[in-house]
Amino acid sequence: MAAHKNVKEPQRDTDNDESGAAGKQLIIYKSAAEYEKKIAQLSQENFDLRLYCYNLEEKIKKTGSGNNAAEGSSTREISKLESQVRSLQQSVERKANLLLQGSAALDQVRQELEAALKSKQQLCCAVKQRDCEIKQLAAGNSVLSNAVCQLQQQLRCMEQR
Numbered sequence: 001m002a003a004h005k006n007v008k009e010p011q012r013d014t015d016n017d018e019s020g021a022a023g024k025q026l027i028i029y030k031s032a033a034e035y036e037k038k039i040a041q042l043s044q045e046n047f048d049l050r051l052y053c054y055n056l057e058e059k060i061k062k063t064g065s066g067n068n069a070a071e072g073s074s075t076r077e078i079s080k081l082e083s084q085v086r087s088l089q090q091s092v093e094r095k096a097n098l099l100l101q102g103s104a105a106l107d108q109v110r111q112e113l114e115a116a117l118k119s120k121q122q123l124c125c126a127v128k129q130r131d132c133e134i135k136q137l138a139a140g141n142s143v144l145s146n147a148v149c150q151l152q153q154q155l156r157c158m159e160q161r
Contacts, residue, residue: 032099032102032103036099038095039099042091042092043092046088046089046092049081049084049088053078056077059074060074060075
């Protein structure tokens with residue numbers, strides 16, 4: 001691909017899954033920061049492609065219509081690059097939507113976790129309160145058992161008299 005002398009040819013990324021061609025790598029990102037980094041990279045590539053197209057169009061305007069074969073090749077190249085730009089824009093939009101969906105899912109999980117934690121704390125308080133009640137009943141039961149034993153002894157003494 002012939003580029004204008006002042007313009008770098010844009011870098012191509014291998015994770016564009018639009019063509020479905022064999023040998024393409026699917027990169028799985030693990031965090032929103034990685035998605036943002038990839039989106040920024042794609043945005044930069046989009047900008048580079050647009051600048052490259054602009055410079056090709058300017059070059060065509062300067063050279064005029066003297067060379068129809070070169071003009072046709074440049075037009076095809078511009079069309080190809082514009083198609084790649086659209087594809088990259090769609091990819092960026094999809095990834096941005098995925099980030100929004102992931103963020104919403106994380107918020108929902110966070111809310112559910114907070115509700116579960118609150119419920120757990122309430123259950124712990126209820127268990128502690130029941131434990132205290134059981135200890136009080138056990139202490140009361142001990143006092144009653146001692147009183148019953150004393151009454152039984154008194155009854156035996158009375159029966160023996």
